[in-house]
Amino acid sequence: MSSFSIPTPSGSSAIPIVAPTSEKEPPKSPPSSKNLTANSKTRTCRNLIIHGYCKYEGKGCEFNHDLGKSTSPPNSPETNKSKLSVNSPVFKPSVLLSSIPPEVVNAPPFVPKSTQVNTPEEISVTPTSTTGSPQQKHYYDSGEQEYDNEMTLYEQTLGFYPPVPPPTPFLLSPGGVANHGLNALANSFASLGLNNATNFASNENSLSEVPSHMNNTSYFTTSHHLDPFLYQSQQALLPQPLQYHLYTSPLPHVSNLHPHQKTIHAFFMLDHLREELQRKNESTLKTVNAKDFNLPEELHVYHSLYPLDQRQEKSIKIFGYPSWVYKSVCSVDGRVYCLRRIEGFRLTNEIAMSTIENWRRIRHANIVSIREAFTTKAFGDHSLVFVYDYHPLSQTLFDKHFSSSSLQANNLPQSGGTGVVVPETVLWSYITQLASAIKTIHSSGLAARMIEPTKILSTNKNRIRINCCGIMDMLTFDGGKNIHHFQQEDLIHFGQLIISLACNSLSSVLNLPKSIDYISRHYSPDFKNVILYLLNKPTPTKSVDKVIAMIGPRILHEINSVHHYNDFLESELSQELENGRLVRLLCKFGFINERPEFDMDPSWSETGDRYLIKLFRDYVFHQVDENGYPVVDMAHVLMCLNKLDAGVDERIMLVSRDEQSCLIVSYKEIKNCIDSAFRDLSRRK
Ligand SMILES: Nc1ncnc2c1ncn2[C@@H]1O[C@H](COP(=O)(O)OP(=O)(O)OP(=O)(O)O)[C@@H](O)[C@H]1O
Structure with missing residues (x-):
């Protein structure tokens, strides 16, 4: 067979492509190394095709460097001259590719003219190694007529090699990432408890034996022995979402990265933060059947009540009445x-109801805001209901520090351990937050009356909020006569709370000398002085202002920590901002690709600019490796999408699904195509 090459006009970015050499279909199992070597000897070296020479020729490069000698297997397309592109029409690029000329982007898809491939009947049954979309036949049918006149860019050549993605700045190799991605997917399905999925996850070898894209679908359906209805009902029992995300943590061996390198995790918020937010969302969306819990379907403007109480036994110690807590949805604002x-x-x-008005006006970061209060008989009795902001996954300070599980976990003196109790920095943070909240409350002429471990919520790491404000004012309404007394009580309860936390015992307030002794041995003198001041007998001059003056330096420390945390969250947010950008890009793809019809044109999404977009979509998502396995490489996808969004000048080679034609375009040109196609779609006539 004679070599075939098309002189590329100077400046053109199109490169010759060679016709497919051997496999038309991906092999069903990975070829042996012997076969691989044999195959590579028959393949024309890609360096030769792209650069015209191979610097490794004779130095170990296994590919064929003799273009004049046919080494193709007898049944390969190369040996069949009628299939070869020698007789195929040749596209002569007439213009440079600095930007895609209109005649190119409007050009119909390329149809090779060789007799074997240009009949629609035959094409329709010819599988390709990338995807087998039903649109394919249609594409050939529709494009054939205009091919000779308009196609100026595509060139047909003797063989095809899948385009190799440019070297990625990511550390993960495509194969490695592919497996990671698949494993991560597999893990997510394994957590579904599906037998198939579990096998998929657990047996990596079996994964490689599955003919890539052919059997994968079975893992994503419930078609085997799972009744979809049964499955749906089972799903209700499983915690959702099943997995917080599909990316594994970076492995230790990739920790020493060069400054320009990134792992895939650098594109998303931190695992633990994502998990926490997901769990909060999950908990916000929880529902129960109201009848099962003997709850009213509707309560005032609230519905979907969900009990939050951890304990069924109710004490009347705090309010003098049993109290119940529910999450619910407001039908007014959703x-x-x-x-x-x-x-x-x-x-x-x-008149007692009017006290709520004063509380409604208070907005403070360390107070759970109250919205309203109303009476109801919906529970079958006379109940008073207070509506507060909901803070998902919050924990009371009692549950966090005094429950039996937390005592054991802390290895505390009381449980026979010797561990230090709550670190002083945490306690200073609590003191600062509580002092700030109490200051706001007292300045408004109110008293908290709820400085108590079960009524202070921890809503985040070391973030606390005073809960249940305003309830006591209504339950023991006195017109505000004793407010000064209650404010002084707040300070004493404040001191008692801190001493209990420091000694990690609720009964520590009963033996103050011993507790103070413990505190002076384990904590700083400043800390002890604040507690002593708070526990002092009430005097006309004792106030929260004095406490704030005493803890001044600690407040600065707290502000500093808060700002640091703010910076951290902002940078995490910016990661997701970038991802939002990519989602918008993907949405545009979704609007354009595979669109059945636009503007009375059923082939709209397959022609002109859109054909380029389709090829790019294949380049990003539908690549297969040398064994025909899908490349599931998130790093590749992110890199391509980011470059596309930035519209960089870097060029890539897009290959038609039949592997008979290719197009070299820059990301910038593809971006222009997407913009113009999307503009077409969004314009109103
Ligand atoms: N505003 C809120 N947002 C979210 N969860 C809350 C809110 N208020 C209370 N909770 C949760 O409801 C649960 C019960 O709260 P509650 O104040 O009744 O505590 P408790 O320890 O059961 O006290 P008590 O013994 O007085 O009933 C706690 O787990 C708490 O985290």
């Missing part, structure tokens, strides 16, 4: 709120 029901309370003085 938001989720926390309802606290005071059971069996009959409101006798309507």
Whole structure:
């Protein structure tokens, strides 16, 4: 066979392509190394095709460097002259590719003229190694007529090699990433408890034996022995989402990265933050059947009540009445709120309701905001309901520090251990936050009356909020006569709370000398002085302002920490901002690709600019490796999309699905094509 090459006009970016050499279909199992070597000897070296020479020729490069000698297997397309592109039409690029000329982007798809491939009947049954879209036949049919006149860019050549993605700045090799990606997917399905999925995840070798894209679909369906209806009902029992995300943590051996290198994790927010936010969302969306829990379907403007109480036994110690806590959705604004029901309370003085107005005005980062209060008989009794902001996954300080599980976990003196209790920095943070909240409350002429471990919520790491404000004002309404007394009580309860936390015992307030002794041995003198001040007998001069003056330097430390954390969150947010950009890009792809019809043109999405976009989509998502396995490489996808969004000048080779033609275009040109196609779609006539 004689060699075939098309002189490339100077400046043209099109490169010759050679016709497919051997496999038309991906092999069903990885070829042996012997076969691989044999295959590579028959393949024309890509360096030769692209650069005209190979610097490794004779130095170990296994590919064929003799273009004049046919080494193709007898049944390969290369040996069949009628299939060869020698007789095929040749596209002569007439213009440079600095930008895609209109005649090119409007050109119909390339149809090779060789007799074997240009009949639609035969084409329709010819599998390709990338994808087998039903659109394919149609594409050939529609494009054939205009091919001779308009196609100026595509060139047909003797063989085809899948385009190799440019070297990626990511450390993960395509193969490695592919496996990671598949494994991650597999893990997510394994957590579904599906037998197939578990096999998929657990047996990596079996994965390689599965003919890539052919059998994968079975893992994504419930078609085997899973009744979809049964599955749906099972799903309700499984925690959702099943997995917080599909990316594994960076492995130790990739920790020493060069400055320009990134792992895939650098594109997304931190695992633990994502998981925490996901769990919060999950908990916000939880529902139960109201009848099962004997709850009203509707309560005032609230519905979908979900009980939040951890314990069924109710103490009346705090309010003098049993209280119940529910998450619920407001039908007015669709938001989720926390309802606290005071059971069996009959409101006798309507004026008491007005105290809520004062509390509604308070907005503070360390106070759970109250929205409203109302009475109801929906529970079958006289109940008073307070509506607060809902803070998902919050924990009371009691549960966090004094429950039996937390005592054991902390290895505390009380449980026989010797561990230090709550670190002083954490306690200073609590003191600062509480002092700030109390200052706001007292300045508004109110008293918290809820400085108590079960009524202070920890809503984030070391972030606390005073809960249940305003309830006592209504339950023991006195018109505000004793407010000064209650404010002084707040300070004493504040001191008692801190001493309990420091000694990690609720009974530590009963033996103050011993507790203070413990504190002076384990904590700083400043810390002890603040506690002593708070526990002092009430005097006219004792106030939260004095406490704030005493903890001044610690407040600065707290502000510094908050700003640091703010910076951290902002940078995490910016990662997701970038991803939002890519999602928008993907949406545009979705609008354009495979569109059945636009502007009375059924072939709209397959021709002109859109054909280029389709090829690019294949380049990004549908690549296969040398064994025909799908390249599931997130790093490749992210890199391509980012370059596309930035519109860089870098060029890539897009290959038609029949591997008979290719196009070399820059990301910038593809970006222009997408913009113009999307403009077409969004313009109103
Ligand atoms: N505003 C809120 N947002 C989210 N969860 C809340 C809110 N208020 C309370 N919770 C949760 O409801 C649960 C019960 O709260 P509650 O105040 O009744 O605590 P408790 O320890 O059961 O106290 P008590 O013994 O007085 O009932 C706690 O787990 C708490 O985290």
